[in-house]
Amino acid sequence: MxxxxxxxxxxxxxxxxxxxxxxxxxxxxxxxxxxxxxxxxxxxxxxxxxxxxxxxxxxxxxxxxxxxxxxxxxxxxxxxxxxMTYLRPNCSQIAVLPSMTKSGRPLLARNYEFSHEAEDFTLVKTSVTGKYTHLGTSVLQFGRDDGFNECGLAVTVTSCGFPVGPLQYMRKPKVVGLQFWAVVRTLLENCRDVNEALAFMADMPIAYNLNLMLLDKAGNVALVETLDGQRATKRIGAEGDEAYLCTTNHPVLPEMISYEPRAMRHSVQRYKWIRQRLDGADDITSEDLKAMLLAKYPDGLCCYFFNEFFGTTKSMVIDPACGTLELCWGGRRDNGWHKYNIQEPLNPEAKEIEISFDQFNPEIAVYIPLDTTVKS
Structure with a gap:
């Protein structure tokens, strides 16, 4: 298609x-x-x-x-x-510290799984008067579901547990607050680094259950998880033992797992697959991360179940220290990886890509316990 x-x-x-x-x-x-x-x-x-x-x-x-x-x-x-309603993404994200990369620069990689009918398929460079310029993909036109800004702050997000919203099949929100698209965009427009982003959102009401990944060009990384009004944060940096953080679509911080002790099998599988490839690894390159993003599930992160809101609409690697974003649409290598620099003009253009459809196996969406499968 x-x-x-x-x-x-x-x-x-x-x-x-x-x-x-x-x-x-x-x-x-x-x-x-x-x-x-x-x-x-x-x-x-x-x-x-x-x-x-x-x-x-x-x-x-x-x-x-x-x-x-x-x-x-x-x-x-x-x-x-x-x-505030039509949002139920299934995604993967990986933040890697400079100590683990061949370039010595931090990298943030992400896949975004959604429906081809609801995805904007649009990369936007936004320069609002009086705010930081940012480059990322749009969701519902006015929102952002990922990106980085001119200061070198990068933000991505995955769902944490079952999606929250007002529709009958969705989990009812426990707090009055923002959806993820608003959180991501306001951080990109108003914050220079991880410290500022954490301070900005300290009292922010967030209705959506999310895994929010923050990475800045200095190599600071933070993961913020929210579940039904509960929140936990984990930070890593040069002084610690951990060199990367990753999430799929369930909580990974120990204090949050008790609020959501089960996850869909595909989420657990993708999370374990990332850990198996990155634990103990070094000299990671953007090419390594791109290969991981486009490797096909279950031995990879890429999926083609678009009719079930689980198709890889976009894959991305952000290098905030270099000011670049590499983007591949549709989970297919033959659609091409395209590099964009936030310091350069973004020329308006339209490109045609191909997406593929696979038969969905309901077994991968079965909920399984997290207590024995998730390593924090």
């Missing part, structure tokens, strides 16, 4: 960027799905609560949403509901 991918550069105020995003992305599959879905709108009280949350933790997002909805002609209440 053929898919069109895009690169977009956005510059200006939040309102100007929102309007431009709406005009440029009106034909995207995820937006068409929204328009056809007939989603309910939030009531006035819910819209006010969401707006207050965004004003406190994501300043400028309300203005961007306003520009966006005016450009595409949809009610704001419907777009906000959409942004």
């Amino acid at each position: 053929k898919i069109e991918t895009r690169t977009i550069a956005l510059v200006g105020s939040n309102y100007e960027i929102g309007a431009e995003m709406g005009r440029k992305m009106a034909s995207m599959p995820s937006l068409k799905k929204l328009q056809a879905a007939g989603l309910r709108e939030l009531d006035n009280a819910e819209v006010k609560k969401a707006a207050a949350l965004f004003d406190r933790w994501c300043p400028g997002l309300n203005e961007e949403l306003q520009g966006f909805v005016e450009a595409i002609g949809l009610p704001l209440a419907q777009v906000v509901y959409y942004g």
